[in-house]
Amino acid sequence: MSPTAAKSSATPVERLRPLIQPRLRKQPLNPEVGYLDLSEDRKEPVTTSTIAMQLPLVSAIYERWWRPGLVRIAKGVNGPSMSGEYAEAQQMLKLKRGDYVLDLACGPGNFTRRFARTVAPDGLAVGYDGSRSMLERGVRELNADETPAMVLVRGEATQLPFEDETFDSVCCFAALHMFPEPEATLAEIARVLKPGGRVALFTTTVSGGGPPALAAHAFGVVSQMRMFREDEMRELLEGLGFAVDSQRSAGVTQLVAAVRA
Numbered sequence: 001m002s003p004t005a006a007k008s009s010a011t012p013v014e015r016l017r018p019l020i021q022p023r024l025r026k027q028p029l030n031p032e033v034g035y036l037d038l039s040e041d042r043k044e045p046v047t048t049s050t051i052a053m054q055l056p057l058v059s060a061i062y063e064r065w066w067r068p069g070l071v072r073i074a075k076g077v078n079g080p081s082m083s084g085e086y087a088e089a090q091q092m093l094k095l096k097r098g099d100y101v102l103d104l105a106c107g108p109g110n111f112t113r114r115f116a117r118t119v120a121p122d123g124l125a126v127g128y129d130g131s132r133s134m135l136e137r138g139v140r141e142l143n144a145d146e147t148p149a150m151v152l153v154r155g156e157a158t159q160l161p162f163e164d165e166t167f168d169s170v171c172c173f174a175a176l177h178m179f180p181e182p183e184a185t186l187a188e189i190a191r192v193l194k195p196g197g198r199v200a201l202f203t204t205t206v207s208g209g210g211p212p213a214l215a216a217h218a219f220g221v222v223s224q225m226r227m228f229r230e231d232e233m234r235e236l237l238e239g240l241g242f243a244v245d246s247q248r249s250a251g252v253t254q255l256v257a258a259v260r261a
């Protein structure tokens, strides 16, 4: 549990406040919006791969159809199912009651809501994303779910608005390859994690040099998604002082768990 956090009788937003960097700590929550907007430039992330994530139609069908369908193609037939991913993320993070977990690029909060049920009532699951429409969808799902230990925050992945050594774990699924500067985001993840904190990543990977690899690289160029080399994630994480706990690939995706020194 976070030592700086307020008591669990407070609302999730009140409990999050002490963990936000001082310059943004007093940012008001607009009750009509339902998520805390900490995006300083107010713009949504814009690359080819993030434009779809800002469309209300995509946000509406994302959890039920888009994510299970399209990402299945990338994972291949031997990759984990959606329920397998939900379970594996929690195992990779060793998530437990009382933990403070950041779900970075949470989309409509499909993972965040599950995390919140595990960490409740005294922990906190923070869903963080740059897309208004994804967060609006997330607020609707959250209200229907009445999950007690969850809060949604809008902001940019390159600069996280949280204090150093705040979270017990950070999850970043299906998103790192979309960020404009994945290295900067990984450094931010290291900064906001407590020593011994865990990160779980689900992102792209391409190995070999044959036609399938060339096709994947071409897709990466068109979609502006980063296709990570097989050993690149380990190098980046170790360079930031993480110890990689597990790494496995499925199709053009990889699941990586690491622990911060």
Ligand SMILES: C[S@@+](CC[C@H](N)C(=O)[O-])C[C@H]1O[C@@H](n2cnc3c(N)ncnc32)[C@H](O)[C@@H]1O
Residues within 6 Å of the ligand: 045, 050, 053, 054, 067, 104, 105, 106, 107, 108, 110, 111, 128, 129, 130, 131, 134, 155, 156, 157, 158, 172, 173, 174, 175, 178, 179, 180
């Ligand atoms: C494919 S969704 C992943 C949602 C969820 N984590 C999952 O695995 O189903 C990717 C999310 O990343 C968000 N995103 C992309 N680039 C971002 C950025 N630079 N800053 C913040 N969020 C970003 C998008 O808005 C989108 O909601």
